[in-house]
Amino acid sequence: EGEFDVTLYPIYPAQSKYIPSRLINFLKHEYNQEILKGITLPYLKQMTNKEFINFWFKDKDDDDEEEEEKELDSNGMPDSYLNHIKWESQCLGIFNIVPCYEGRSSHICTASFLVNEGIRNKLVGSFLMEKFLYWAPKLGYAMVQFPLIYDTNIAIIKILDKFHFQILGKLPNSGVLLGYSEPVSTTTDGQVDDVDSNGEIIRFKLLQRFMLTNKYPFPNMSRADKARLRALRYRYQLDGEGRLYLKGREVISNIFEQKNIVREVHNLKHWQVNKMNRVICKDYYWPSLRKTILKVFSECKICNDSHR
Template sequence: MPALLEDPLTTLPAPATAKSAATLLLPRHATLKDKTRVTLYPIAHGPASVPTTLVEYLHREFSHEILRGSTYPMETPMDLTTYRDYWFGTFAVVALVDDEEITPGEGGLVEGRDWEKVCLGTFYIKPNYPGRCSHVCNAGFFTTPAARGRGVGNVMGETYLEFAPKLGYKYSVFNLVFANNTASIRIWEKLGFQVIGRVPRAARLANSEELVDALIIGRDLV
């Protein structure tokens, strides 16, 4: 659900309040449907603060998602450097499984972990519009193969609703929720979002012979 005014090579600057508040956010702990304990780590200091091998893993999986052609509007994957800045350049969150060798908290973001096993997903938070409208935010969500059927999307959505207001954002807009992505729509409706618009025949998707409508989904964060 990338920002309407954004492409991978363009970044809208976050409000000053969001930049300062981001450094104060602490990791959030949650339990999945299968009782797995996870920690959701805020990334407030850019891609350099994320383990290189984790960024590489997420880039690889996100590239596969783009090539599948059903959830994001891009047609071709971006290179690693572009992805690093696109996803982690403003503010992001990474969901990792707690294991016996890692103390939940800051210690989980370290090289050497088996990312295919412990990384369940990630999302970013960015302004949806520039300048005087930058208090309206947008987010992009991605779950990994290890997350399937475990309720990770719902946990990341709950974390988004906790973190976004703390960053100073007042309203959330998702510009391109494809109408045939029913699983995603169910999550957002459960979390209090509403359809505030529709773009007819907005997308050429690999999982549909017909052009698919895009829903615009919003929620007050105040």
């Protein structure tokens, strides 16, 4: 109980040969158990070993196997070296990062998450999501989308809400799940504003850096991105301390600070949504400000009790 140390092992390239066979078997068993529940994943049947590996990893073609085996023998560890580990107590979970679409939309990524069922309710899922949001931009992805979230998947819904994902769409009666007489709905969730692991909206931080240094944040930026920064420079201003402003209102680029500001204002007199919006808009600006207000208002126990 309480805090414990966690080590994250990136597997790159994402090939199954770099994972001990007993660990793969353990993860496959955990994933198949989730499939059998029939309320969070779309699959009807449990996965075979090959199906599981093809889903979670990106193994190379057979033509490359011989050369890769030699490389692994010289640089890697024998499979038996790690197979004595009791993975059910040592492996907290796994996630992968893959393109959500191909071609012209391959800058949008998605992920699959699996948490060890014996170590749940200890914020492991939130830790994995935090690391996913940290690594995705480093791999070149610009947006995140989860296209199929069942209303019954309460755990991932809470995590997406915690990290300020937005519901981009809802598809009613789209999931025929075990134990439900009627089909349930699914949602498509995404982060419209790219947010880093510290909760900073990336486009505002890049603009702020550009205006402070008069240099582009990255040397390999596209011409379109450079033009966008130059255009935004004339809409926004910096004060003497380097804070970003839009038409006299301070730009709050951190999503956690945004919520704290709304909470502080709301706790003063428990104003309604429209009143809070008018008060906060006088001094602050951020995208989807009204949605943040609605979120805080819905979480207020005093306001909810008074409307019953």
